Amino acid sequence: MTVAIVNYGMGNLFSIYNALDHVGGNPRLARDPEDLNGAKAIVVPGVGAFGSCMSQLSRFSESLSQHLQEGVPMLGICVGMQVLFPESEESPAASGLGWIKGKVVRLPEGVMIPQMGWNSLSIRLRSEMLDGILDGDMFYFVHSYYGRPEDESIIAATTEHGVQVTAAVCKDNLFATQFHPEKSGPKGLQILKNFVRASRC
Numbered sequence: 720m721t722v723a724i725v726n727y728g729m730g731n732l733f734s735i736y737n738a739l740d741h742v743g744g745n746p747r748l749a750r751d752p753e754d755l756n757g758a759k760a761i762v763v764p765g766v767g768a769f770g771s772c773m774s775q776l777s778r779f780s781e782s783l784s785q786h787l788q789e790g791v792p793m794l795g796i797c798v799g800m801q802v803l804f805p806e807s808e809e810s811p812a813a814s815g816l817g818w819i820k821g822k823v824v825r826l827p828e829g830v831m832i833p834q835m836g837w838n839s840l841s842i843r844l845r846s847e848m849l850d851g852i853l854d855g856d857m858f859y860f861v862h863s864y865y866g867r868p869e870d871e872s873i874i875a876a877t878t879e880h881g882v883q884v885t886a887a888v889c890k891d892n893l894f895a896t897q898f899h900p901e902k903s904g905p906k907g908l909q910i911l912k913n914f915v916r917a918s919r920c
Contacts, residue, residue, distance in 0.1 A: 723749040723758035727775040729767050738901035742912040752782035760918030761791055765798030770810025772798050792918045795895035803895055804866050821868040830881030833863040844875040846889040847917055851909045858898035865897055
């Protein structure tokens with residue numbers, strides 16, 4: 720049982736590696752697309768700008784798409800969630816993976832940007848990834864943009880920051896969070912534990 724963490728130079732790898740190791744994910748860093756082969760689950764982390772992330776992640780795109788189609792559980796975190804969309808207002812010239820129809824948009828004027836700190840979730844869709852998570856549970860966010868899916872039925876949770884922000888999405892074997900579960904204490908570890916459990920099915 721191995722969880723591969725895509726190492727494309729744009730993620731907080733130390734924190735997510737340790738958190739997955741703590742919940743029994745047996746993580747390994749995937750520095751090349753071939754390193755994803757044989758993984759039971761894949762994590763796409765991310766910090767920084769949408770365009771910069773995609774310029775580094777693009778060499779993994781084909782392999783990631785293939786594994787997604789094969790049913791491998793995938794988890795996108797922060798910008799690793801945003802790159803699942805086809806486009807972002809942050810980097811208009813860059814194309815995302817396009818797995819989720821919609822657009823990444825900037826937080827509204829008049830609110831603190833970036834949203835940085837703890838905020839509560841409102842659960843919209845019960846999924847295996849949110850087992851043990853309740854309305855009002857707090858998670859750690861650091862972002863200035865958020866994904867807005869065309870299909871709102873895949874929104875698993877939202878948070879409030881001047882507007883209803885998509886905090887998590889769930890679609891088949893794909894799950895993604897705008898917050899950082901690896902920095903969100905016991906509740907964040909619970910989500911990672913759920914992800915590891917799903918990869919064993």
